[in-house]
Amino acid sequence: MKSINKIFSVLGVSLALGLVSCVDDLNREPIDPNQITPESAQGYINQIMAKCYSGMAVSGQTGPDGSSDISGLDGGTSQYTRALFMLQEFTTDESKWIWPDAGVIDLNTNTWGNGNENIFGTYSRLYTHIAICNDFLRLVSGGMDVPADMQATVEQYKLEARALRAMSYYWVLDLFGNGGYVDETTDIGVKPIQYTRRQLYDWLVGELETLVEAFPKNEPVIYGRVGVDGVEALLARVYLNAEVYTDGQVSAWDKCSQHCENIIARHQGTGWSGTGLVPAYMYIFCGDNDEYMPGGGGVNEILWGIPYDSQYIQAYGGSMFLCAAGISNLTMALNNATMTASDYGMSAQWGCMHATEQFADKFENNPNDQRWIMWCKDTQGFSKENTDFSTFTDGYGVVKFTNLLKGNVTDPSQWNTTDNTQNWSTANGGIYDPVGGSAARAQNFPDTDLPLLRLAEVYLMYTESYIMGGAGDQAKALDYVNYVRERAGVSRWSIADITGADKEDKILDERCRELYWELTRRSDLVRHGKYSAGGDEYMWSWKGNEVNGRSIAATMDLFPIPANVIAAQPEFDQNPGY
Numbered sequence: 001m002k003s004i005n006k007i008f009s010v011l012g013v014s015l016a017l018g019l020v021s022c023v024d025d026l027n028r029e030p031i032d033p034n035q036i037t038p039e040s041a042q043g044y045i046n047q048i049m050a051k052c053y054s055g056m057a058v059s060g061q062t063g064p065d066g067s068s069d070i071s072g073l074d075g076g077t078s079q080y081t082r083a084l085f086m087l088q089e090f091t092t093d094e095s096k097w098i099w100p101d102a103g104v105i106d107l108n109t110n111t112w113g114n115g116n117e118n119i120f121g122t123y124s125r126l127y128t129h130i131a132i133c134n135d136f137l138r139l140v141s142g143g144m145d146v147p148a149d150m151q152a153t154v155e156q157y158k159l160e161a162r163a164l165r166a167m168s169y170y171w172v173l174d175l176f177g178n179g180g181y182v183d184e185t186t187d188i189g190v191k192p193i194q195y196t197r198r199q200l201y202d203w204l205v206g207e208l209e210t211l212v213e214a215f216p217k218n219e220p221v222i223y224g225r226v227g228v229d230g231v232e233a234l235l236a237r238v239y240l241n242a243e244v245y246t247d248g249q250v251s252a253w254d255k256c257s258q259h260c261e262n263i264i265a266r267h268q269g270t271g272w273s274g275t276g277l278v279p280a281y282m283y284i285f286c287g288d289n290d291e292y293m294p295g296g297g298g299v300n301e302i303l304w305g306i307p308y309d310s311q312y313i314q315a316y317g318g319s320m321f322l323c324a325a326g327i328s329n330l331t332m333a334l335n336n337a338t339m340t341a342s343d344y345g346m347s348a349q350w351g352c353m354h355a356t357e358q359f360a361d362k363f364e365n366n367p368n369d370q371r372w373i374m375w376c377k378d379t380q381g382f383s384k385e386n387t388d389f390s391t392f393t394d395g396y397g398v399v400k401f402t403n404l405l406k407g408n409v410t411d412p413s414q415w416n417t418t419d420n421t422q423n424w425s426t427a428n429g430g431i432y433d434p435v436g437g438s439a440a441r442a443q444n445f446p447d448t449d450l451p452l453l454r455l456a457e458v459y460l461m462y463t464e465s466y467i468m469g470g471a472g473d474q475a476k477a478l479d480y481v482n483y484v485r486e487r488a489g490v491s492r493w494s495i496a497d498i499t500g501a502d503k504e505d506k507i508l509d510e511r512c513r514e515l516y517w518e519l520t521r522r523s524d525l526v527r528h529g530k531y532s533a534g535g536d537e538y539m540w541s542w543k544g545n546e547v548n549g550r551s552i553a554a555t556m557d558l559f560p561i562p563a564n565v566i567a568a569q570p571e572f573d574q575n576p577g578y
């Protein structure tokens with residue numbers, strides 16, 4: 001369990017829920033620096049910086065049941081990472097949301113249009129967060145007198161605010177391609193100008209390269225904040241997708257590889273077998289995973305994450321969404337099996353999100369892969385096929401994020417797949433809970449922090465850069481993917497796996513197994529030409545609103561610029577096909 005002092009060290013992120021409001025949808029009154037006295041300056045600066053962080057964690061100012069910073073979506077649906085999950089995961093083979101919520105069913109069946117309210121909500125959430133970061137940068141870059149004893153602190157805050165803003169621009173680039181651009185030098189009330197996807201890519205890599213150079217390299221990161229590892233990992237991910245973002249004009253596998261190597265070098269010698277990875281996969285996604293966050297005091301595999309706390313940082317998105325949506329209190333007719341939320345450290349249970357058959361198939365050749373060991377499968381009363389869209393058990397139950405406390409396992413080979421230490425599902429067929437948790441601590445909201453970028457992904461990006469672009473060193477590319485696989489308890493790859501005819505499919509599937517539900521899947525499928533028509537298109541259940549899947553248009557590799565945005569700025573170009 002994280003201490004309350006650690007939570008307050010996140011620049012008072014939880015205090016931002018009630019103490020400062022600097023945004024109302026996309027229209028805001030500028031902060032008047034004349035109202036800020038020397039005595040109040042430090043409080044203002046800390047509070048607004050806290051809002052830059054909390055804008056990614058919570059939906060609004062008054063807790064999970066209260067207001068949202070954006071209009072049109074409720075406070076739960078509009079939370080930053082939940083909004084991104086709807087676009088990045090609902091639209092792929094990794095997740096299906098069974099409730100017929102307005103607009104959400106269209107994402108699950110790849111039938112959206114430019115009026116989809118969830119697409120507009122995601123767009124609005126990203127630009128609201130950009131606006132908050134711009135407000136902070138505008139304030140401390142000439143809008144007010146910064147107290148002398150805060151000068152060094154503010155310079156670091158400015159780097160972090162730019163990094164947070166870059167994260168939101170990254171999502172605009174990835175999801176929408178073209179996007180409005182505005183920064184702290186833009187006058188309040190002036191409409192953004194539209195950048196092409198190439199312009200936005202060029203700006204983003206330039207900004208991130210500058211930040212990587214400027215961020216401190218050898219100073220500890222304060223828990224909950226972003227450091228150089230997170231910024232450089234984001235830059236590597238942008239370079240990984242360079243050919244997509246520039247319509248094939250730029251290939252940056254070598255740059256991706258080099259930045260991955262920089263990060264890896266800073267983590268070697270720690271963690272599991274000196275790789276910098278957490279000893280057990282499920283420890284990364286449990287209630288005391290703050291140990292693995294930047295500044296958490298342990299092995300920091302989580303390079304950039306969002307802190308949550310069951311009392312002080314609550315949301316119906318974030319880790320709450322990922323813990324509750326995949327579990328339920330129920331008894332299944334098949335095998336008379338049961339599922340109980342308290343077995344995952346939760347009292348909340350939604351029972352509304354499961355896997356497709358094709359996603360489950362990624363693990364079938366390695367049934368003891370620890371990355372899906374907690375899933376509910378046939379023996380637990382779930383069926384793999386997705387013939388009935390609205391039935392929770394019609395598709396394997398995905399259990400990755402929990403609110404359990406981690407156990408003491410330090411070597412995956414020690415995991416006993418026939419142990420039933422928690423009596424989890426009375427007819428569970430011997431599924432072992434590798435985080436060994438505590439059912440008695442069940443809570444409505446989790447303490448589980450949410451990873452955004454992890455060292456394991458950095459290892460996989462290096463290997464993919466070699467496979468796709470010949471960048472880096474072959475021996476390292478093989479070792480790096482094998483670190484990830486061996487930590488999961490599966491067999492090592494050989495040279496043939498990264499050089500053979502099916503090497504691209506292999507790395508794509510490995511990313512799926514390692515990074516599922518971590519906001520990467522749609523981007524990965526698009527990068528490999530598997531998402532839509534025009535390439536080696538891949539089918540999954542309910543793709544295109546058919547039970548066995550059907551082809552979707554290549555224009556759906558991008559989401560539309562929302563109709564509301566085009567109506568407000570008709571000079572903006574709409575993405576093709578919409």
